Amino acid sequence: MTTSHQTSGKALARQPTDVVFVHGFLDGASVWDDVMDRIGGDVRHVLALTLAGMGDRVHDTAPFTLERFVGDVERELARLERPVVLVGHSMGAQVAELVAARRPDRVAALVLLTPVPLAGTHLPEEAIGPFRALGGQPAAQRALRSQLSVALGSHALEKLGALGDRAAPAAVGAIADTWNNGHADGGKASRYIGPVLIIRGAKDPFVTEELVSSGVVPRFAKPVLVAVDNAGHWAQVEQPAAVAQVLLAFIASLAK
Numbered sequence: 001m002t003t004s005h006q007t008s009g010k011a012l013a014r015q016p017t018d019v020v021f022v023h024g025f026l027d028g029a030s031v032w033d034d035v036m037d038r039i040g041g042d043v044r045h046v047l048a049l050t051l052a053g054m055g056d057r058v059h060d061t062a063p064f065t066l067e068r069f070v071g072d073v074e075r076e077l078a079r080l081e082r083p084v085v086l087v088g089h090s091m092g093a094q095v096a097e098l099v100a101a102r103r104p105d106r107v108a109a110l111v112l113l114t115p116v117p118l119a120g121t122h123l124p125e126e127a128i129g130p131f132r133a134l135g136g137q138p139a140a141q142r143a144l145r146s147q148l149s150v151a152l153g154s155h156a157l158e159k160l161g162a163l164g165d166r167a168a169p170a171a172v173g174a175i176a177d178t179w180n181n182g183h184a185d186g187g188k189a190s191r192y193i194g195p196v197l198i199i200r201g202a203k204d205p206f207v208t209e210e211l212v213s214s215g216v217v218p219r220f221a222k223p224v225l226v227a228v229d230n231a232g233h234w235a236q237v238e239q240p241a242a243v244a245q246v247l248l249a250f251i252a253s254l255a256k
Helices: 029-039 066-078 091-102 125-132 138-147 154-165 169-181 209-215 240-253
Strands: 002-006 018-022 045-049 084-089 107-113 196-201 224-228
Touching (some): 029 154, 029 240, 045 066, 091 107, 138 154, 196 209, 224 240
Parallel strands (some): 084 107
């Protein structure tokens, strides 16, 4: 399932004008709505995807693996006319990087938002267990989202929570293991050599500055790194205007 906004505004000259968004753990395409609304006048087409087992695809069956998610995204990119700016959030950053590495002909630039390192986080059992157990636990899910954010209003928290409520417990456990275990390619330099923007929430207690600087930044040749103030793990929901501004500035730089 995808969420798509066709735009009629100006297109920035000589740059990729399709932007594709990939969500993270327990989210769905609508997590990008506020950012998409703010960039729609400046790019030709914006598209948000939903990965298997989440959002409007909660009835999809296993496996729920990075390979499966990469296939989801690759199929959608094949439908588009030109290379895209591919944006991935959290676990979606793992997916987006793998897609970019495998299909550099379809990805003109890569944006990683509060990215879980491709190598995974390898949390011990006592730490990953609560993530695995979020399926079918609305109160626990909302509590975790609140803990990992700093500027989620009640409406935004409920919108995010409603996305996670749909996911089946078995799928939630499998997906948590997927991002925690990561991918073998995360232990070496990224195979994607195109332009890269890394955005972190300045107050994200999960994907911290130290995690980004040690597990993400060194794997790319010359990434652009930006911290969004007063934002935690869901920076695109907490500070959508700031994220949109950073994204548009990066897109504009691609034309220079």
